[in-house]
Amino acid sequence: xxxxxxxxxxxxxxxxxxxxxxxxxxxxxxxxxxxxxxxxxxxxxxxxxxxxxxxxxxxxxxxxxxxxxxxxxxxxxxxxxxxxxxxxxxxxxxxxxxxxxxxxxxxxxxxxxxxxxxxxxxxxxxxxxxxxxxxxxxxxxxxxxxxxxxxxxxxxxxxxxxxxxxxxxxxxxxxxxxxxxxxxxxxxxxxxxxxxxxxxxxxxxxxxxxxxxxxxxxxxxxxxxxxxxxxxxxxxxxxxxxxxxxxxxxxxxxxxxxxxxxxxxxxxxxxxxxxxxxxxxxxxxxxxxxxxxxxxxxxxxxxxxxxxxxxxxxxxxxxxxxxxx
Amino acid sequence: xxxxxxxxxxxxxxxxxxxxxxxxxxxxxxxxxxxxxxxxxxxxxxxxxxxxxxxxxxxxxxxxxxxxxxxxxxxxxxxxxxxxxxxxxxxxxxxxxxxxxxxxxxxxxxxxxxxxxxxxxxxxxxxxxxxxxxxxxxxxxxxxxxxxxxxxxxxxxxxxxxxxxxxxxxxxxxxxxxxxxxxxxxxxxxxxxxxxxxxxxxxxxxxxxxxxxxxxxxxxxxxxxxxxxxxxxxxxxxxxxxxxxxxxxxxxxxxxxxxxxxxxxxxxxxxxxxxxxxxxxxxxxxxxxxxxxxxxxxxxxxxxxxxxxxxxxxxxxxxxxxxxxxxxxxxxxxxxxxxxxxxxxxxxxxxxxxxxxxxxxxxxxxxxxxxxxxxxxxxxxxxxxxxxxxxxxxxxxxxxxxxxxxxxxxxxxxxxxxxxxxxxxxxxxxxxxxxxxx
Numbered sequence: 099x100x101x102x103x104x105x106x107x108x109x110x111x112x113x114x115x116x117x118x119x120x121x122x123x124x125x126x127x128x129x130x131x132x133x134x135x136x137x138x139x140x141x142x143x144x145x146x147x148x149x150x151x152x153x154x155x156x157x158x159x160x161x162x163x164x165x166x167x168x169x170x171x172x173x174x175x176x177x178x179x180x181x182x183x184x185x186x187x188x189x190x191x192x193x194x195x196x197x198x199x200x201x202x203x204x205x206x207x208x209x210x211x212x213x214x215x216x217x218x219x220x221x222x223x224x225x226x227x228x229x230x231x232x233x234x235x236x237x238x239x240x241x242x243x244x245x246x247x248x249x250x251x252x253x254x255x256x257x258x259x260x261x262x263x264x265x266x267x268x269x270x271x272x273x274x275x276x277x278x279x280x281x282x283x284x285x286x287x288x289x290x291x292x293x294x295x296x297x298x299x300x301x302x303x304x305x306x307x308x309x310x311x312x313x314x315x316x317x318x319x320x321x322x323x324x325x326x327x328x329x330x331x332x333x334x335x336x337x338x339x340x341x342x343x344x345x346x347x348x349x350x351x352x353x354x355x356x357x358x359x360x361x362x363x364x365x366x367x368x369x370x371x372x373x374x375x376x377x378x379x380x381x382x383x384x385x386x387x388x389x390x391x392x393x394x395x396x397x398x399x400x401x402x403x404x405x406x407x408x409x410x411x412x413x414x415x416x417x418x419x420x421x422x423x
Numbered sequence: 424x425x426x427x428x429x430x431x432x433x434x435x436x437x438x439x440x441x442x443x444x445x446x447x448x449x450x451x452x453x454x455x456x457x458x459x460x461x462x463x464x465x466x467x468x469x470x471x472x473x474x475x476x477x478x479x480x481x482x483x484x485x486x487x488x489x490x491x492x493x494x495x496x497x498x499x500x501x502x503x504x505x506x507x508x509x510x511x512x513x514x515x516x517x518x519x520x521x522x523x524x525x526x527x528x529x530x531x532x533x534x535x536x537x538x539x540x541x542x543x544x545x546x547x548x549x550x551x552x553x554x555x556x557x558x559x560x561x562x563x564x565x566x567x568x569x570x571x572x573x574x575x576x577x578x579x580x581x582x583x584x585x586x587x588x589x590x591x592x593x594x595x596x597x598x599x600x601x602x603x604x605x606x607x608x609x610x611x612x613x614x615x616x617x618x619x620x621x622x623x624x625x626x627x628x629x630x631x632x633x634x635x636x637x638x639x640x641x642x643x644x645x646x647x648x649x650x651x652x653x654x655x656x657x658x659x660x661x662x663x664x665x666x667x668x669x670x671x672x673x674x675x676x677x678x679x680x681x682x683x684x685x686x687x688x689x690x691x692x693x694x695x696x697x698x699x700x701x702x703x704x705x706x707x708x709x710x711x712x713x714x715x716x717x718x719x720x721x722x723x724x725x726x727x728x729x730x731x732x733x734x735x736x737x738x739x740x741x742x743x744x745x746x747x748x749x750x751x752x753x754x755x756x757x758x759x760x761x762x763x764x765x766x767x768x769x770x771x772x773x774x775x776x777x778x779x780x781x782x783x784x785x786x787x788x789x790x791x792x793x794x795x796x797x798x799x800x801x802x803x804x805x806x807x808x809x810x811x812x813x814x815x816x817x818x819x820x821x822x823x824x825x826x827x828x829x830x831x832x833x834x835x836x837x838x839x840x841x842x843x844x845x846x847x848x849x850x851x852x853x854x855x856x857x858x859x860x861x
Contacts, residue, residue, distance in 0.1 A: 217476045221802045238798065247648065253557035254543075254550040273546050274469075274539015276479045277557055283648045285796045289479065289539065292470030323468045324539030385797065388648055418802030 180268075182260025187393075188331055189263070190239065190345075191354040191363050191375060194399035197222070197235040198350060199409025204237075206347030207329070208419050212296045212320065217288040218418035219329040220344055224409075234399035235409050237352065239344065240265060240286045240329035241384065241392035248278035248287065257326070263358075263393050264331050272325040279326060283385055287328045294321035341366055350404065358393075427847045431589050434689070434839045434846070443683060443836075450829040457822010460815045461536060469539055471815040477800055478793050478810035483537035485785035486820050489668065490530035490827065491564075491640045492661070492781065496669030497523025497571050498633030499705075502626035511697050513849060514689045514841045518680060519673050520575040521840075525830035526672075527571055531564050533823050556646050559639045567629075567636050574625045575834075577618055581844035584608035610844075637662045644788065650727045651792035660712040666705035667752075668781035674698050674774030676831065678767055680840055689841050692766060699765030699773075706756050706777065713748065731795045739809070740791050743783055751780015 145161040199222050207213070207220040219239070226233040242265045249259050256272040259265050279287040321327055332342035340346075345353040346366055354370065356363030361372045375381065381395040439447065464471050474481045500519040504512040535541055551558045583605035590598040608614060641661035644652035654660075677698070681690045717735070720728035735744040755773045758764035764773065790810050794800075800808055812820070 216804050216807075218802060223798060223801055225799075251555050251557070251646065253552060253555035253561070254546045255552050256546075256550075271543070271546055271550060272540065273543045275537070275557060276539065277555070277643075279476065279479045280649065280793070281647050283797050285477065285798055285800075288476050290468070291472075291474070292468040415801060416803065416805045 179266075180258055180260065182262035182264055182333075184261045185359065186262040187358040188242070188336065189356060189358045189363065189372065190242075190331070190342075190394045191356075191372070191381065191397065192237055192394060193352050193354070193379075193397040194234050194236060195397060195402045196350045196404065197237060197352045197399075197409075198404035198406070199224075199235040199412055200349055201412050202347040202349055203344035203353065204418060205420070206343040210332075210343045211330075213419050214294050214296055214321075215288060215290065216417075216419060219286070219288065219327065221418055222409075224413055232399070233406050234402075235406070236396070237344075238284060238286065238384075239394060240331070241284055241390065241394045242331055244391035244393065245389055247281040247283065247388075247390060251277045251281045253277065264333060266330055266333070267326055267328065269322045269325040269327070272322075274324040274326070276326065283388055283390065287326050289326055290321050290323050293323045296320045426850060427585075427843075430843050430847050430850075431585055433686075434841050434843045435586060435589055436835075436837050436839060437684070439836060440683075447829070447832055450825045450832060453825035454822050454829055457819045457825065460818035460822065464536075464815055464819065465541065471813060473806075473811060473813040473816065475807040475810075476803065477796060477807050478790060480537065480789050480793060481810060482786060482812045482816050482820050483533060485789045486782075486823060487530055487533040487537065488640055488785040488788070489782050490526045490533055490823075491636060492665035492668040492785070493672050494523050494527035494530060494567065494571065494669070495633055495637055495662075495665035496526075496673050497574060498629050499666050499669055500673060500701075501574060502629050502633075505623075505626045506630075509697075510849070511694060513845055514686070515673065515677055515694060515698070517575070517578070517838075517840055517842055518677050518835075519669075520571065520578075521831055521834045521838075522669070522672055522676055524568070524571040524575055525827045525834070527564065527567050528830065529823050529827040531568065532826075534560070534564075536819060536823070556639060556642050560643065563632070563636045563639055567632050570625060570629045570632055574622070574629060577622050577625065578842060578845070579838060580605055580608045580618060581610060582839050582842060584610065585843055586839070633665075634662060637665045644792075648797075649792050650731045650795055650797075651788070654716065656712060656715050660709075660716055663705065663709045663712050664781070664784065667702070667709045667777060670698065670702045670705050671774045671777035671781060674702060674770055675778060678771040678774065680835060681767070684840065686841065689846070695767045695770045696762070696765045699759045699770050702770075702774070702777070703756055703759045706752050706759075710752050710756065713752070727795070727797065731791060734791045734795060735787065740787060744787055747780045747784045747787060751777055751784065755780075 143160060143162040146158045147161050147164055148156055149159055149164075151157050201222060204218050204220050204222060208218055211219060213219065221238055223236045223238060224233065225236045242263055244259075244263065246257075246259055246265050248257050249265060252258075253275065254271055254273055256269070257265065257267045257278050274289070276289060279285075279289060335342055341355050341364070342353075345355045348365070351365040351367050354363035354365045354375075356369075356372060358372060362369055363372045363375065364370070375397070376395055379397040381397055383392045383395055460471075472481060472483075496519045500512065501516045501523070504516070535544065538544070547558065547561050551561065553559075583601045587598050587602040587605055590601065638658040638661065641657035645654055645657035647653065674695075677690060677694075681687060717732065721732055734740050755777050758769060758773050763769065794808070794810060
């Protein structure tokens with residue numbers, strides 16, 4: 099087979115291809131190297147400027163090295179619904195010591211989100227880890243995880259994570275595969291199995307008065323048959339500088355809402371330092387071990403101001419949305 | 424050439440008898456009922472099912488997983504037996520290819536039935552994101568459909584040419600149809616070498632494709648946190664389970680076709696014996712993975728795992744669970760270990776049992792896990808604590824199963840189920856005492 103001209107040509111082609119590849123790589127390396135060598139700083143201009151660094155020290159910098167950067171807080175940058183506010187990181191703190199299952203949060207949430215199904219977005223669980231430990235009430239919202247399992251598995255990017263921390267759903271894009279619902283360990287997502295039938299209760303004078311329209315901003319309101327819904331942290335309220343409905347509705351100040359970057363949360367009555375609150379009261383997050391990194395923190399039900407038994411009265415095992423009779 | 428003539432006469436597609444016609448009509452009726460129920464579901468929404476926010480997937484998904492698993496038969500029998508040069512496969516490979524194609528086509532359709540918004544199917548292509556296991560499925564299922572179709576079609580070419588001549592005078596229209604499909608097959612050496620090479624390549628390609636398909640199917644579950652799904656065992660577990668579902672489906676279909684077409688001379692007891700040994704092997708491997716899947720969590724006894732396992736071992740799913748394990752795996756293994764158990768009729772009964780077990784096994788993988796969430800089930804109607812499929816779901820699922828059988832029936836009606844040319848070649852070779860190399 100040695101003398102086969104076809105084979106020879108093949109060998110030649112093979113060799114020249116390899117050689118070419120090596121040459122190309124070498125060339126690339128050389129040019130990189132050269133650019134590093136050439137990257138001398140611009141000749142100093144002689145003028146220096148005094149600046150303050152982030153630690154508060156005054157430093158001197160040659161004025162040729164000072165470049166103007168675009169200010170990140172430019173008010174002219176339009177706010178994208180999918181992007182969210184880049185300078186915010188919304189968080190919630192739920193103080194279990196104060197919750198007595200008054201369910202005002204749930205009622206307000208159901209009302210303001212026009213929930214017509216059988217499954218509320220906000221639920222108050224009757225919890226007891228073990229028969230020897232104390233029972234407590236645990237309100238849950240969407241955890242708005244920083245590593246959201248639901249967003250990872252969505253095949254069409256219908257549910258997405260915003261820069262301000264919110265996890266929202268575009269119900270005009272959702273294909274209804276329910277993979278996100280299976281992925282969520284907090285069972286927080288609900289599905290519109292049939293026609294939501296919101297026309298009966300829905301007053302279409304939401305935030306944007308006038309004709310009915312779909313907006314992710316309002317948790318994809320109105321709900322659509324065959325798509326997924328869930329707690330949205332009320333971006334329509336945040337936009338108006340108003341606290342989410344559950345926060346304002348709670349008579350016991352259980353819910354605190356705020357911005358992690360500002361390190362402040364408030365329940366409407368008192369505003370607290372988030373970091374100090376979590377440190378002092380041993381804040382924790384649900385199922386930390388799963389690595390979902392929720393935006394909702396819990397304060398343990400210790401030194402309780404209310405009796406657990408008080409909540410039993412309004413506890414309904416099989417209902418979370420009140421139906422009109 | 425007298426031998427070939429007799430073979431063609433025996434193996435060429437024949438008109439169905441009364442029973443065959445009745446069977447086909449029945450399948451059409453069940454399929455139509457399923458279609459009507461599905462249309463109703465599209466109009467009213469999935470509220471017609473008994474799924475809910477906890478049991479968010481039901482028999483649509485478990486049926487889908489069953490179809491995907493069954494389609495694996497093309498990989499395990501056709502290509503693995505081919506590459507390992509098991510010549511006894513000749514009379515059963517085409518049936519395996521037909522089952523494989525029917526199952527994977529129906530898998531593709533079934534997954535769409537589960538979509539809340541089938542009208543937005545195109546979003547998968549417009550907005551698809553590679554990180555979602557569903558997109559992996561969207562890529563692999565069509566790939567596997569194409570591979571299965573070609574693996575059925577290429578070996579058919581010589582037979583189609585034979586049938587073209589055979590039906591030339593009696594049925595000119597049918598003859599033309601076969602001629603058109605046979606792509607001018609003349610049986611020349613060049614054509615043969617191209618055909619053999621293509622089949623060989625397909626047989627190799629379909630193995631990784633089949634493994635990827637089954638693994639992705641497993642990953643639809645194991646990429647999620649839920650108890651019972653969050654297991655590293657899942658990929659291999661699904662591949663071995665698919666071998667069980669596929670081979671058992673093959674056994675039952677081969678038996679029925681053998682009876683209906685009177686092919687006892689071609690599909691002999693020896694073939695059932697071989698299939699029986701093959702099925703025992705796959706069942707034993709699957710049993711091993713089942714032990715891994717259920718015994719280790721039981722041993723470590725994590726609270727959530729134990730709740731889940733109790734549902735299966737002694738709770739509301741116990742009868743189904745033990746039927747699947749004992750009736751669908753242990754008993755078949757025991758029966759098939761005996762030579763008498765590998766005779767055609769016992770094999771048919773065992774095959775049916777295993778198919779049935781395989782179908783319910785998928786239900787047990789999907790539903791109990793969903794009804795055992797991390798946070799307690801509260802604030803939802805009492806009926807959401809259980810899941811029993813609704814009439815719509817049964818009709819639609821029955822419809823998909825009937826459609827799969829209908830595809831098999833139609834293909835069996837119009838194409839030779841036993842490769843004619845190949846059988847002829849093999850018989851020639853045996854006569855001339857040459858080593859068989861096909």
